[in-house]
Amino acid sequence: MSQPKILIAFYSRSGVTEALANAIADGARASGAEVRLRRAREVVSAEAMAKAPGWTEQAAALNAKYEAPTEDDAEWADAIIFGTPTRFGSVSSELKAYIDSLGGLWFQGKLNGKAGSVFGSTSTPHGGNESTLISLYNPMAHLGLIIVPLGYADPAMFKSGTPYGASSVSFNQATPPTADDLEVANFQGRRVAFVAKALKAAHITETKS
Template identity: 70%
Template sequence: MTKPKILVVFYSRNGSSESLAKAVAEGAEAVGAEVRMRRVRELVGPEVMAMAPGWAENAAAMNERYEAPTADDAVWADAIVFGTPTRFGSMASELKAYIDGLGGVWFQGKLNGKLGSVFGSTSSKHGGNESTLLSLYNVLAHLGLIIVPLGYSHPALFKAGTPYGATFISQGDTQKPGEDDLAVARYQGERVALIAGRTISAVQ
């Protein structure tokens, strides 16, 4: 099987989506994929970030760990996995800004036929995980990506996550993803990487 290239691009403010992103990357790497992890950057200024305790500090620490994503990263990848916390039932504006910036390579047809998958997190129960992931499916379709859902294709999905992608509820940022949540995310990375590898081999 050809070694697939997986881009995991995410936004995280308090670490929940970051934890899922790391698990997705681990799952993909475990089956031989080459992975790039990228964190999108804040759109607001320090005065807004200061209104939420820990935001600026967490952002600075994560930005030290991860490069910002570029359009070239998306072109490089065979599959793109987007991750986001919910913002009023949809994706974070930080992730949306990165996606909007892909218009140039999209217009050139450089994203068409790649695989796409999504994961997300919320602060509260019924906080919009499924609506957020489904809204991202619209984006994947417009980019020309082949959507890779999870269904109920792994036992972990009967304990955590959704058929649309890995999810987590932080209970007001008092909880961190547990083993069941991370198992779904690792499986998502594995599934995307394996399907990407098969797709590459089929067209060679």
């Protein structure tokens, strides 16, 4: 049986959420999964971006590294992992715009039964990581994804992260994720790959029966 295919669709401005995305990808690939890393694009004007120092330059650099996520990516995947920085305790508008674009696939039922998971970052210790991750469970349920939380299924979870998904705090300095944060993210990639592979095998078996 072919290995699972995983889409990691994320938004990152300063590179913190990007670092978690890459650690998740490493864990998934270590488990044999094929991974697509995609960065959601800005939805505000160039004028608005210019008011935040460095935003325009950072966006250009990240967009040069990653393609934008598409409907085809979501249909291709056996699992979709969404990543976002916290914006006022909730998902960034950039990632939400991508999720909203999946309405056609939702209507056709093409996302039903795929694995789904989330990760995120925030600037302050109580800046909303958990509320943001939990808020993403709602659209995943509507899309028909089978939600894969982390629980405390790995020793790394007792050092960092949340049971809802990998996370990081940048302390308003774009501080990169810690080694413990990245270990949790790596575990998330392995866990989602395991679940996606099991779901794919079950679907193949059901189709043949």
